Amino acid sequence: MRIGFIVPSWHYFKDPFKLQPYWELYYSSILKKKLGEKTDIKIIDLRGKSKKNEKFNEIINELDEKDFYLYWIMKSGDANEIYSIVDLLKKKFPRSKHIAGGTHVDMLQDECKKVFDSIIVGPGENSFLNAIQNGSEKKFLESYSKVDFADTPYPKRDWLPYNSVISKNMFKQYGDYNATMVYFSRGCFYRCAYCVYNVPNKLQAKSPKLIEDEINYLKTNYDVQAILLKDEIALNPNKKIFFPQMEAIGNSNILWRGQTTSIGTYEQLKLAKETGCLELSVGIETVDDNVMKMIDKTWQSEKIINQFIENAKKVGIKIKICLILGLPGEPKNIVDKTINFIEKQKPDYVSLSGFCPMPGSPIYQNPDKYDIEFIDKNWDKHAHLLFRFSNNESVGLPFRYKKQTHWGNSFSREEIILNIQHIQRWLSSKSMVY
Template sequence: MYTISFIVPSWHYWVNPLKHQPYWELYYATNLRKSYSANEVTVNLEDFRGTAKQSKDLLDAVKKVPERNLYLYWIFKSGDAMEVYSIAKILKEMYPNSKHVAGGTHVDMCTSECLEHFDAVVVGPGEISFRKVVDSLRSGGSLEKAYQQKYLEVPFKDTPYPQRDFLPIEKIVNKELFSQYGGPTGTLVYFSRGCIYHCAFCVYNNPNLLQVRGPEMMRAELAYLKENYKIEAVLLKDEVAIHPNSKISMMTFQALGEAGMLWRGQTTSRASYDQLKMAKESGCLELAVGVETVDDKVMEIIDKRWQSEKQIRDFMDNCKKVGIKIKICFIFGLPGESQDIAEKTIRFLEGTQPEFVSLSGFCPIPGSPMFKDPKRYGIKFIDKNWDKHAHLLYRFSNEEEVGLPFEYEKVTPWGPSFSREQISDNIRQVQRWLEARGMIY
């Protein structure tokens, strides 16, 4: 019997890491489970969500992981990378014959660094690559250093949806995901992966195309969640939940509507009135939209010129007309911000009145255009300690240990910059304003 464990790190940057589910680990674990018979290969998940990072508890939990032939890791966010490296090191010391293979966006972006920490890496999607790894090891062959594949070669349309029985029910469903709506039983799904845009701060456009689930697979996953987990509401974690092509977005709405699911998700301000109306009819409660900044100059610098102020305001008006609540996502600390960015943002919020706001601190994510060419954006220094890479700051208190892992030149191509402390002050000021109005969750 060949044994495999997928490792899920602590997700230390979330206040409640159990609110979200390790979708990609479940997805690839399912893919492997379905590729072999139960007598040939077993797959399980070792889930460290909720264990404090670099703590004795985490170390104790890692030391209790049973021996396996192969440990797999999907590093979606760079903020997890250091912890995953250290878990792999401990397991390797405990079980010298084991093999360790990692994939995920961080691995795609920092391949050479990851090669120093794992026996092999998967670059691109993992459906076929992880199978090649397992086949090679089971047949006594040696590992290649990197298993590379293009996302275009592996459609997401009909691949099996993740089976959730790898984890206990309380780690799959909860009422917190929809607590602002009375707490229906919820979980998360992805009905697409990737994004077609090129915002200069982002790597979640990996792949840089939208791979959408087929309608039958959406229906099958929703039916499975309802039948086995009594799911009443789903969070669509897709980068763009409302596909720009209205025929495709309609398929998603139909699947959700037929299943009688409540849902929320994130999308772009390009969604039309008709799409928003259909979204509402299909059960949509809330849409998050990446406005990012109220400063036109910043919008241009971050390469999001396709999003005009008029477009944002039309999107918000249309959401209000159809009865969908709005969560605006802002980033503070982007290059070119005016000195009064905090006041300008508050004025915008007073004028447009969204229900919720998610305010992040800028994080130069490895692999993003801003990380690759910091000089162009006036960035003097980027901290390569990935543990400090987080974006949700000061939401529930004025204290944070991590975040803003960079510094600007005093004078940038756009004039005087903010110091790290000034950016923190701006974020704290607006977070407390939002908190006082119940606009954060």
């Protein structure tokens, strides 16, 4: 049996090799374990080879025939490209089957059923194998509550060449480290109105033993010196999970950075620092209370954010705050308010995004409530990291507010673009972007 797991180009990233295709590696490792060594599984890594490349069709046409092509679509921005890959491969290899899962598929099942032979809704640990073995069914559904993340195998990286697994750019602001990406938990129990990264809507944590095993594997085989925890909440609020996880990282003698929420305590930050944490990014998202209410994030306030940043500074962890512009409810002085907030809080870095109504998020599901009159369903235009390195970008902000909204006159798309560009250039001038 020949299986190809396709990684799309990640066309919205300036350097798509700065991150790794973790889920494709993870599910390939699980399939290999279940199907045995004789099964031929390849990762088809198309990072950096986007549809914009005029040779894209040629690249796809040169791929070998497989019995199954698999896809894990986390971002809707990848969807159109993947649909066109499926289309080209179906013409060339009509007997091959195409199976897809991931958040985009969970959220847009009807659309995806028309493209793929089978879709996976929920986690893929069992469903990829079921779909391969019972190919006539259209949908394979399993609940995350049935599939634990604690003791599943960690992804083997030897599916890819060294330079596709290790990046020197991931920690370049801290030194010349061999670095790669991991997940020590998946999901998030909050329900912020713009978010779809909270799948599953709970925090499933890896066991400390698995964490140590994975880090040791990365150190032994790839001389990894630093890891990026892509978990939504790296500082697990459950102390029974947090302490053993940190102990496991600390025992492994490695540097790390990750993302978390502003709810992290001083005690947690201190321990994180002791285990090698260099930097935490935290989703502040907006500096305006009304917007915070509209996006259902009132569990954080300026006081909580302030305390978190202060504590991080005390223990010596650098802080990157993540902000989004273009959210519903923004006042006309949002640019000044944001710059004042940054000047007052003095984070080390800022990651500024443009709001993107992602399919499946509460805002996407109920645009009227947020006075959104149009959402572009061309997924190629769905991106959120905008104007970080230049003002010349055309994707992103794929929506329009009504002129008159329940919070007053709205910003037009052009005005939101100017707001983002203004703050991005200000941040660049302060060397707060990387």
